[in-house]
Amino acid sequence: MTTKDKGSETGLAPSRRQFLRGAAAVGAGAVAGTAARAAEPDPLITEVQDWASTTGAGVDATPYGLPIEYESDVVRRTVPWLTADPISSINFTPIHALDGTITPQGCAFERHHSGAISLRKEDYRLMINGLVDTPLVFTYEDLERFPRENRTYFLECAANTGMEWAGAQLNGAQFTHGMIHNMEYSGVPLRTLLAEAGVQTEGKWVYVEGADASSNGRSIPLEKALEDCMVATRANGEALRMEHGYPARLVVPGWEGNMWVKWLRRIEVTNGPVESREETSKYTDTLADGTSRKWTWVMDAKSVITSPSPQAPITHGHGPLVITGMAWSGRGAITGVDVTMDGGKTWQKARLAAPGQDKALTRFYLDTEWNGEEMFLQSRARDETGYIQPTKDQLREVRGENSVYHNNGIQTWWVNGNGEAENVEIS
Amino acid sequence: MSKFPNQLAFVGVVGVSVIALSVGLSERAAHKAAEAAHEAEAHAAAATMEPVAQHEDPAAEETAAAPAAEEATETAEAASAPEPVAAQEADTAEAVPAADMPASEETTETASADTAPEPDAVEEVAAAEATPVPVVDGATDTLNGQGDTMAVAGEDTAPAHAKFGLGRVALPEEIAAWNLDIMPDGTGLPEGEGDVWTGDEVFAENCAVCHGDFAEGVDNWPKLAGGKGTLDRKDPVKTVGSYWPYLSTTYDYVRRSMPFGMAQTLSDDDVYAIVAYILYSNDLVDEDFVLSKDTFLDVEMPNADGFIVDDRAETEYDQFSQEPCMESCKESVEITMRAAVLDVTPDHGGDEAAAEPAPEDDASQMAEATPEEATAESAEESASAPAAESEAAPETADASTPDAAPESADDSEPEAAAEEAAAVAVAADPELVAAGEKVFKKCQACHQVGEGAKNRVGPVLNGVVGRTAGTLDGFKYSKAMIGAGEEGLTWTSETLHEYLADPKGYLKGNKMAFAGLKKPDDVDAVVAFLEAHP
Known part of the structure; x- marks a missing residue:
């Protein structure tokens, strides 16, 4: 690093230590295709270790299990300077340390507008009113008696990568792309609940709001509400966490996270949009000429390499390297991801871990070789509509530099000869 | 699909x-x-x-x-x-x-x-x-x-019935209590009215602590006024006056979600008054303006025509659906910008503030490519980096400032402190403390307590019992609070009881924007909770 090395000294200290340990291995082996030969026997193998001799923890040591202590750095993190206050704020999923597609609830990012509230199932009420035949109130128990579905969807905050709009800013995939999670939801299709109340012909929109002080009201066209929205009570098989809207939240597949109202308490069928604060003063995209796009609900196709990345440097020396990341699209399934290691001169097709799923995360891998060369890593997603993830420059050309939300531009990680990565922009 | x-x-x-x-x-x-x-x-x-x-x-x-x-x-x-x-x-x-x-x-x-x-x-x-x-x-x-089968193997869609007979009819009172939203044409506005001058007072009491006396915004809290003509410039300032297209949104939001931490405590008239004052602060109405349902539509919002419906399908999708280049796509690759230069990434601990501002030359390099709006209330708005913003420093300062002055430092009242400590030891009633923790939720929009607590809108409350009023290091108190401390006010169970029941009445001119705890039990509980955090 030619200028400041601050990131490594402070921010990335653990990784750096890790790296130095790993550095010993560089060159020690790893000639492609040939297993390295150890200089002396490994005491971890030749000596009887404690854990191979004594007993481990009994059952019930942790009635609800938490990750092992060695994974304690895989946690949500915030960027304090982003917000005035930690209650109306946001944190980020540690995507750099996760694999697969499902985000564990405990490290899935949080965004609250008036803090996460603690609402008991017994105190939960969901009202449907407005242009319906019969305004209704449901209890939590009522919700559990409707037929339910299981669906896996990503939720991405409209502001994900927003801090990167004008240039490379935060050094870590967690911070640049961590306002996202992907969970399997169990819940009742919204159309089922609406049918119960009977939507009148004048009804064109639904207005949804939460039970917290922010209420976070949003207007959703009726067509979307009937298509695939659901009222979820569980995620990844267990009750929603408090911070994700326990006991019930709205799921709005493929659309910006702000619309997935947490602690959902009311659905009003209306004949027009309410134009609430969250859909006028926020979550709108100001273009170069000063006009602003509204109702930019769909999250376009996007991807990011999660490892290597600034928080996940290469520590294992030369030879085989797994490059991995995730891709998603609010307009359907991911059909392909291309990866470049040279900043876009040449691209290769990455391997999708599983066929892309509708509006859900897709994991991709590029199984390659690295021998200490400098890399400019980028990934580029394609979805089933044929849309190809654009570069940041392409987006800026259309929208100007004052936009914040809906930045789905291609991300670049610069990996140096030591395997350390930095967030950069390139020509 | x-x-x-x-x-x-x-x-x-x-x-x-x-x-x-x-x-x-x-x-x-x-x-x-x-x-x-x-x-x-x-x-x-x-x-x-x-x-x-x-x-x-x-x-x-x-x-x-x-x-x-x-x-x-x-x-x-x-x-x-x-x-x-x-x-x-x-x-x-x-x-x-x-x-x-x-x-x-x-x-x-x-x-x-x-x-x-x-x-x-x-x-x-x-x-x-x-x-x-x-x-x-x-x-x-x-x-x-396979019509008769409720769950066909491999079928993942819930069966749809028209009606299940679940739930119950919502009562009119219930709908009235929750159906508060206001449509752009003013549908849903309540009876009542409020004028600019009343608004000035109500705003000062309830809103100014975050939004500033003139709606200009304190620290990173939102500016509500100004920004006219900035939307097509770099770093637009988005306020009610410069950006919000509908006045209904302001009334709706203030009534339902403000003040932060005390939502839905304002009367409809107070909300009218506050909105009138915000309009006045934006030069959109005269000082004798009275806002009500009748005058609501007279107000012209400057950016009413400033929005278009999402046009990505027309302006972007074709362009971004071209077959991409796979080989020999460019000759050279140069770095044009580096995050490490900016250096605003929090360290791995996550709760530390960003490192100290970058040296000036770095900052100026950044200034070109980074939006500098530090006034954002939320992550969404905050595309800015603190490196280029001296105003964003308070967070950093907080983190590096000792959080709570140690009790022993308060040597002006050693005996009182000792007494209080003894009282805590004797009187701590776990149930009452637990009840106090719940009541404290009303306070936590502004105050933190416990390990790692930092000064926010209000000072850290660890050790507040026994502390001389207005003396916690690193917090900017009102003159009234500092003066009271100088005149000998110490926070004891007794004085806290009086203060919390009526903050404004007990200490005129202090800046705590809180109406007070109406229930004596709540005061007992929250004081017990604070006593449990020496």
């Missing part, structure tokens, strides 16, 4: 919203009849209990009365409609953002016609239109001729 093989059919039919009714093909008919009866009952109940006329709908009876055999036929018809292809489904989804007024009946037709030109879809809609009593079921369990 293939996971919803029958979804278009489903949407098409559901979209027609004159009541839908569900019927399985054969076995469930009896069950359905019972359900229909239940539903008729529910509607009868609705008719008697629900005075809001527009909520009544004769369709209810119609539905209940509809002959089952007929519906069954139609169900079969809907189900046997050709399966939509994936592309059509995608089109339907895409059409949504662009559709100006997605509708049930009309839009189903238009949207499908516009976006799904394939004959299948059109037929589908036509079938739905032609159906005299549209039927909602049909979808899942009747497809593939």
